[in-house]
Amino acid sequence: MKKLIIFLLMMLPLGVFAQESKIAIVNTQEVIQAMPEFATMQKQMADMEAKYKNEMQVMNDEYTKKYSDFIAQQDSLTENIKMRRMQELEDMQQRTQNFIQISRQDFDKKQGELFAPIQDKLKKAIDEVGAEKGYIYILDPQIVLFKGNAAVDATQFVKAKLGIN
Numbered sequence: 001m002k003k004l005i006i007f008l009l010m011m012l013p014l015g016v017f018a019q020e021s022k023i024a025i026v027n028t029q030e031v032i033q034a035m036p037e038f039a040t041m042q043k044q045m046a047d048m049e050a051k052y053k054n055e056m057q058v059m060n061d062e063y064t065k066k067y068s069d070f071i072a073q074q075d076s077l078t079e080n081i082k083m084r085r086m087q088e089l090e091d092m093q094q095r096t097q098n099f100i101q102i103s104r105q106d107f108d109k110k111q112g113e114l115f116a117p118i119q120d121k122l123k124k125a126i127d128e129v130g131a132e133k134g135y136i137y138i139l140d141p142q143i144v145l146f147k148g149n150a151a152v153d154a155t156q157f158v159k160a161k162l163g164i165n
Contacts, residue, residue, distance in 0.1 A: 022133070022134055022136050023135065023136060023137045023139065023150070023151050023152070024129075024130070024133070024135045024137070024139070024151065024152040024153065025140065025141045025151055025152070025153050025154065025155070026126055026129075026138055026139075026153075026154050026155050026158050027140070027141055027142075027153075027155045028122060028126075028140050028142075029142065030155060031122060031125075031155060031159055031162070031164075032118060034159060034164045034165070035118060035121070035122070035162060035164060036164070037118050037121070038118055041111075041114040041115060041118065044114060045110070045111055045114070048106075048107060048110060049107065052103045055099070055103075056096075056099065056100070056103075059092070059095070059096050059099060060096070062092070063089070063092045063093070063096065066085075066088065066089060066092065067089060070085050070086070070089065121162070122162070125158050125161040125162050126138055126154075126158055128161055129154055129157045129158050130154075132157075133152075133154065133157065135152070135154065138154060139151075
């Protein structure tokens, strides 16, 4: 009886190694770029960027005109008016810098707001594929340092779950 227990204990590790470990990879970048929501997000971000560029161009044109007028008239201006116009130019530069900073923050915030549902949808699809196929791990190949032949590429399963090709 003792020998049987020892034999079973020795065979137990072999049984663990005989089981197939199911590890899959999903190229999340490829899936995200194929999602229609991503194309919509890119369009909205491009529109937002165009609006900010137009506003920036208006501000730059206004500054350039005021600066040119100042340079052309500076010899005929009194010292008080000259100082006031120089202050106006400095204020315009400050407003431009503030606009750039705020527009970058708005752009990043909007991008985060639009991208979060895309990430959530992808995560849900990956979770569902993992559960359906019985994978232990699903990894992104951009992060994996080594991929053996036994790893399954589940990208097509996730795309199918999302209804994209």
